[in-house]
Amino acid sequence: MKHFFSISDVTDLKGIVAEAIDLKKNIAQFSELGKGKTIGLIFFNSSLRTRLSTQKAALNFGMSVIVMNVGSDGWKLEMQDGAIMNGDAAEHIKDAARVMGAYCDIIAVRSFAELKNRDKDYAEEVLKSFMKYAGVPVINLESSTLHPLQSLADLITIEEYKKVKRPKVVLTWAPHPKALPQAVPNSFAQWMKNADVDFVIACPKGYELAPEFMEGVALTHNQDEAFEGADFIYAKNWSSYQMYGQIVSTDPAWTVSAEKMALTNNAKFMHCLPVRRNVVVTDEVLDADYSIIIPEAKNRVTSAQVVLKRILENL
Numbered sequence: 329m330k331h332f333f334s335i336s337d338v339t340d341l342k343g344i345v346a347e348a349i350d351l352k353k354n355i356a357q358f359s360e361l362g363k364g365k366t367i368g369l370i371f372f373n374s375s376l377r378t379r380l381s382t383q384k385a386a387l388n389f390g391m392s393v394i395v396m397n398v399g400s401d402g403w404k405l406e407m408q409d410g411a412i413m414n415g416d417a418a419e420h421i422k423d424a425a426r427v428m429g430a431y432c433d434i435i436a437v438r439s440f441a442e443l444k445n446r447d448k449d450y451a452e453e454v455l456k457s458f459m460k461y462a463g464v465p466v467i468n469l470e471s472s473t474l475h476p477l478q479s480l481a482d483l484i485t486i487e488e489y490k491k492v493k494r495p496k497v498v499l500t501w502a503p504h505p506k507a508l509p510q511a512v513p514n515s516f517a518q519w520m521k522n523a524d525v526d527f528v529i530a531c532p533k534g535y536e537l538a539p540e541f542m543e544g545v546a547l548t549h550n551q552d553e554a555f556e557g558a559d560f561i562y563a564k565n566w567s568s569y570q571m572y573g574q575i576v577s578t579d580p581a582w583t584v585s586a587e588k589m590a591l592t593n594n595a596k597f598m599h600c601l602p603v604r605r606n607v608v609v610t611d612e613v614l615d616a617d618y619s620i621i622i623p624e625a626k627n628r629v630t631s632a633q634v635v636l637k638r639i640l641e642n643l
């Protein structure tokens with residue numbers, strides 16, 4: 329594997345999930361694989377899980393880790409090619425990425441959507457600039473439109489907890505007071521579409537994902553109907569793609585409750601976290617036996633490990 333930007337960088341979905349689960353048991357055998365190698369974790373935005381799990385995965389391979397909160401501690405970066413830089417930005421991404429690439433063997437970047445200009449966000453200019461200029465493999469730690477390390481962790485978790493060969497997996501929109509990116513649901517849809525699951529998206533009208541992510545996916549605006557027979561409920565808020573970046577509903581009827589979970593086939597509850605309790609989903613659900621949010625978060629180490637292993641083996 330060279331870069332890990334999206335599901336397109338994985339040629340064998342079943343294979344990577346099996347390898348990840350296997351690696352969990354055998355990680356001690358690989359404690360020297362990354363010896364003498366450095367990974368730079370570059371954050372334009374906040375993080376708890378991504379920051380700690382990717383760091384832990386890298387340390388498990390004996391790598392050195394450099395973390396930079398470039399959003400708060402770095403120079404403001406210019407993204408536009410050929411810009412006359414007499415404004416706020418002190419440094420061009422072209423130079424920043426080349427310098428980081430000179431210090432690191434792998435660079436991992438988090439850069440959220442700004443939710444102001446849809447074309448700009450969907451062009452993925454930050455991650456694409458890093459891939460173009462850094463000269464080393466780049467890992468996506470949640471870009472403007474995708475969060476593949478999360479989706480891989482989610483798929484691993486589903487594989488570990490499923491009771492039937494082809495489970496029904498429901499991605500349900502849920503309310504939230506802030507406008508959030510579409511990266512997590514976009515990515516989840518992409519990975520589920522390619523996995524051996526029956527996948528359904530439930531959301532209010534106006535929350536359909538971009539056409540490229542909805543293509544071939546079952547969609548309903550009726551949450552109760554979607555929950556019937558479900559084996560996994562995956563809740564997430566996102567802002568509208570059509571009315572770009574806007575909150576078009578805060579309907580509390582979409583909050584995932586124990587009553588809603590009772591409609592399912594004893595489904596497991598999943599959320600990528602961080603989660604707003606009693607807004608997105610009730611305490612009762614998050615703290616129930618069927619909630620697998622903590623094993624899911626733990627699998628962020630599992631997904632980071634398998635991606636790092638494949639990149640390290642290819643360096």
Ligand code: AN0
Nearest residue numbers: 508509511512600601602
């Ligand atoms: C982010 C999002 O929705 O993309 C990160 C999720 C992993 N969530 C928040 O900003 C609350």
Ligand code: CP
Nearest residue numbers: 375376377378600601
């Ligand atoms: N799920 C996830 O990516 O969490 P963080 O935003 O805390 O990294």
